[in-house]
């Protein structure tokens with residue numbers, strides 16, 4: 001199977017990978033949706049494999065929607081530091097409880113990613129119940145995106161692009177530049193099979209808490225490194241899509257990647273596992289419909 005994955009992945013790389021500005025980067029979202037498919041049980045695997053191109057390509061639709069739908073933006077993050085006092089997060093995990101305490105406007109302003117993943121899970125379950133091929137694929141690709149975002153530390157912080165600590169660009173550095181440089185060649189994407197999640201909302205909250213806990217490391221390590229470099233050899237220009245773009249140098253990226261001690265790989269593995277587990281849970285909750293009977297024409 002490994003050979004098949006590698007070959008498939010080469011095809012995927014050749015699609016081209018524009019720089020993502022909002023989350024994981026387009027590359028990483030496609031990468032984790034792609035690899036999540038191989039963690040599925042036999043009852044799901046053939047169907048998902050058949051649509052691997054769609055599920056990888058459409059892993060980034062949710063980010064594209066941000067340009068046209070104002071209500072889309074807050075579904076991709078949650079500023080947990082806004083609700084944190086003395087290292088404790090004071091935010092109810094259930095939406096209704098949180099609304100009562102903070103109002104819907106406040107919650108929307110500071111991001112809703114865990115709750116939105118829960119809504120997407122319901123949507124996916126419904127699509128399975130209705131045997132609606134198109135909706136299954138759409139919801140699967142989308143939930144993969146939001147779950148991916150929930151695993152990115154800076155998606156759990158209001159300092160999302162280092163703008164409060166003079167580290168502008170760190171968002172894309174961590175989630176786009178590093179995966180683009182290292183994921184395909186170095187990351188071990190052989191992961192446990194998907195498991196059933198009895199409480200999907202609480203499961204994703206745990207992942208979001210982990211993201212929030214990693215924020216300090218993400219920022220502090222880069223700060224330390226840039227100070228040690230005295231601002232030298234941090235940025236260079238690379239030609240992308242016909243124009244030159246400012247990027248972190250490969251040598252600086254390598255130092256940062258090493259300092260993080262596998263953090264990006266761990267988060268990508270966890271995101272991949274979570275995506276497959278959400279897909280699987282929705283399918284089980286829908287009564288495990290026979291996916292081979294879902295026609296191509298619907």
Ligand SMILES: [Zn+2]
Nearest residue numbers: 023063076149
């Ligand atoms: Zn996103």
